[in-house]
Amino acid sequence: MKLGFPSKKVLLTGVNGFTGVHLKCALEDAGYQVFGVTHSRAAKTNQFTADLSDKRSLLEVIKSVSPDYVIHLAAISFVGHGDPNDFYRVNVLGTENLLQALVQSNVNLKKVIISSSANVYGNLGGVISENACPQPVNHYACSKLAMERIVENYFDALPIIITRPFNYTGVGQANHFLVPKIVSHFKDAKSVIELGNVDVYRDFSAVTFVADSYLKMLESNYKSEIFNICSGKSISLKEIIGHLEFVSGHKIDIKVNQSFVRKNEVTSITGDNAKLLQAFPELKVINIKNILENMLEE
Template sequence: MGSPSNAATGQRGRVLLTGANGFTGKYVRAELEAAGYSVCGALVGAAKGPHEMTLDITSLDDCRRVMEKVQPDYLVHLAAISFVAHADADAFYRVNVIGTMNLLQAFADLKLSPKRVLVASSANVYGNATEGMISETQPPQPVNHYAASKLAMEHLVRTWSDRMPIVISRPFNYTGVGQQPNFLVPKIVSHFVQRAPVIELGNLDVERDFSDVRMVASAYHGLLENDCAGETVNVCSGKPYSLRSIIEMMQEIAGYEIEVRVNPAFVRQSEVKVLIGSPQKLRAIVGDMETYTLEETLRWMTAA
């Protein structure tokens, strides 16, 4: 059977995908539908299609309503406030912690038994850990509200692990076509696409592990299907890139040199200097995934 008929029948099971209209959600949805899952996208705002539902995860009643209607075999929980500089500190905890607990409580209240629950946390929980590659055993040291809210969420999610087959992902930085321009790589790419003469950035020597969003979607698919209940798994490339090196790659792709100005307002006091993840555990669980070099990702974004 080809994948369109698989997708139509949803023969792999029903997935409730929160954050379905977000940057990552769109790729995860496409990945899972192509593999034969029936995906119901839960989103903030009006539902547009037959496979979408409006859901306010900060309301337990609303979580129960959606769970009852969808009766999902799988939950992929991506909905979160993920922009680190978001102004409303309370919202991080309401959405990222309480919202996640509401989803799990709704499963329990309706006596549903999911085959797998995937909850997206963040590598930001590691904080300013600078020594070499960060594996999942690295003690967390969050340095901002976003990271602290994700770590609190992880601790509370683990209290459900004896009742549900939950896996927690800790994605490091990733990017791709469709990411909001307030994130770093899209900002850099858009400056080059517009052939801007100048770009203002923060610390150019900050090193980050960048993956392609398509690899992340492939990893999440693998975490649904492989035996990893109870695990916490880094989702990353294991390759560090400085901002300086990204600028150099884009100058090569775009064929011109941009003037880089360091704006002190963009240098965060609690900036994590080096954040590189070890993908060893992910590869051991998931096996082969579609991977992309950062240059391939940048060329894809430039051409979009």
Template sequence: MEKPRALITGVNGFTGQYVAAELQAHGWDVMGLGSQPENGSVPGYYCADLLDAASLRTVVAQVRPDAVVHLAGIAFVGHGDADAFYRVNLVGTRNLLAALAQAGHAPQCVLLASSANVYGNSTEGVLTEAAPAHPANDYAVSKLAMEHMARLWLDRLPIVIARPFNYTGVGQSESFLLPKIVAHYRRRASTIELGNIDVWRDFSDVRALAQAYRRLLEVCPVGATVNVCSGHARSIGEILNIMNRISGYSMDVQVNPAYVRASDVRSLCGSNDFLRQLVGEWNTPPLEETLDWMFNAS
């Protein structure tokens, strides 16, 4: 019996590698799309820019995917080029949807990765998918605009929108908070410079996130917007204390004003009730386990 074929955009990125491994482990034939010539560990790899509509149409016509996981985009909130958020995250996604709609082979599910940053700063407590969106930076605005744009294609494509909260794991760039902290402990640095310390975040393990994406593909709740999150917020201070225990020592923490962003969201904690209604029992490992995995990775 022929395996179902999944196309993962951004397959060479941090998340893409874990999603590819998850799908391959569960019987999918995984094809990858990226903007760099190297193909990582995915044998069926295509190099194309999301802003090159003609190249995207060619790739989609060749792959004829049964499902798509769209991860490609600019994910670092502090990225210096605001225009790039809109070009890649909004226009690039539209180019992909147009290519899929015109390919003559309708995918069974198209999962678009948005972001919990769309909720912004104005809502306290645990956020459900019904919470109002109040994006506080260009990255979040670009993701919310992408969500609205994607809904224009629902009559032609079976689209599901995932809103992941923060997640981490081995291989994530040190430009993100937790990998930066873990790397400093691995080096036994004496000090670390951080930005806003008075922030709370809902962290998941990237391996659990990949499982959630795979299970959402399988049930494909068309038109749904789904939080992917642990349901628990942890402060930066708690994270530092966990790392003190794992590593056996502590660092001097200094706040660098250059790292403090006025648009930072102070508290982000999500509800995963809807996700669990859709896919069944799902949990992310305790943050302590994820940090220990990252600290002790070879």
């Protein structure tokens, strides 16, 4: 009789996104076999094209892969996305379709991780724990909170963890996001950058820290839980620019564009990572200054 190794197949939606690319590498390095779901044409091995709005296509993928684990990253995540309907069609109904397909497939799942967002907290400010009452203020955040409520209905049927990542960045993030935009200006030795309020403080993590958090959750016994993913510390945009000036030796002038300044903007937001680090003490928070230096060097 031939003894086989335990199956370690992961179905990862949003596999070609910023987080998905980093997470796929982390999973494969840990010995997992990763099968990706993408909305665009699947051009790589072990990738499938499926529309979250089409439950039947999702069910076909799940039955074909028969995964042991599922990590759901796929979403409309850019707050400035043009059509508000897409947030709800993809983020809410798409997730519902995926969960229904998982239940109907009768696959024996060890863990399902659903990515939400710290945007659900809205403008609470201060140090925010998972116990804070969400107060979403835009369609993206509202769709994510609605998604969470749908997901909670499946807690009895599936071993689910919901994550609420705060801001994170790293190599490979698109330049329309704030930190890559700033770094790219230094790489290109631009003399001026247009920004909004630079005196706001935000909690930034490394995308590799986020990927490592997902990996630890996948291998844990936790279920029916919500975890913040964050560094537990905040830094101002002015400090980020100051550090990049220091390490690059390049000075840049900040031009405040009033169209970038949000009304009633919260000056400081920090995530409480006590629950995360208590559950997974082996996780190592990466300092934002190290992240910036790595992005600048790439």
